Amino acid sequence: MRAAWYDRQGPAREVLTVGELPTPEPGPGEVRVKIAVSGVHVGDLGKRQGWWGSTMAFPRVIPHGDGAGVIDAVGSGVDPHRVGERVWVFLAQSYRPYGTAAEYTVVPDGHAVPLPPSVPYEQGALLGIPGITAHRAIFGDGPVGGQTIVVTGALGAVGRAAVAVARRGGATVIATVRRSSQGEQALDAGAHHVVDASTGDVVEQILKIAPEGVDRVAEVAFDTGIATDADILRYGGTVATYATGATDPAVPYWPIAFKNITVRFLSNDDFPEPANEAAAADLTAAVAAGDLRYPIASRFPLDRIAEAHEAAETLGSTGRVVIEL
Secondary structure, eight states, rough: OEEEEEEEEEHHHHEEEEEEEEOOOOOOTEEEEEEEEEEEHHHHHHHHHGGGGGGOOSBBBOOSSSEEEEEEEOTTTSSSTTOOOOEEEEESSSSSBBBBBBBEEEEGGGEEEOOOOOHHHHHHHTSSHHHHHHHHHHHHTSOOOOOOOEEESSTTTHHHHHHHHHTTTEEEEEEEEGGGHHHHHHHHHTTTTEEEEEGGGHHHHHHOEEEEEEEEEESSSSSHHHHHHHHHHHEEEEEEEOOOSSSOOOOHHHHHHHHOOOOOOOOGOOOOOOHHHHHHHHHHHHHTTOOOOOOEEEEEEEHHHHHHHHHHHHTTTEEEEEEOO
């Protein structure tokens, strides 16, 4: 099969190779997926670069955790009727060496989620890492109906999904953006209210909307956001954070403690499997209903995967990058 891989960590153009590798066979409880589109996420870039202190657990890695395509073979114990099913896959390269940047990948049966015919492969290929992270950030402590939730970085990959699933879960969603030009986009993504961080005091703006404080914050930048989160959360509220700029941030301990705020730290590779299953179901419903859509900034063939990684490193929240197989 045609595939991309790296044998050492480093810059995309220095370590990524494209060539032929043996086509994998599904083992017991696994399915093989013929990949149509492979999604690129910052987590994939980090594993390849060695960010966050990550190392290579395998001597050779086919990158990308997310993708979409068609099941073409199943292992023992899997319903053979799944062959021919359109699916999106997640955690393809989590504790496994062979991701979706290849013509075929093999994943556990439950990590290949039926993709409705109305949903393009490229949208399915972008759901996994950011969507499941977002779902856990919103629902990690139970239902959110009637709650008020702040989603920071609302137009990022995780942020868009968090806005969508929080609204669908019955919450009032306040989105924060960094520029006034992003306000309409955040509303289109499903936010009820938008706070533009460039126009003034974010705490004041949020507390005008929710005078008693908010119930939960899905936080993209723990290092710079936690002080604000402590000010806007009600007593007993929760910060669910999945990223930080500074790796060793200062924490305003007493403001958090006095309000009995819970801080939930999230890492996508290690969520409980029931949480992954619940997220997969809700994300599929959201994308099928059109409540979650990712703008596609760039599409690349597999042979140009190094360019695709470089593009993803510089895009920010302007759109997503996909590899078309």
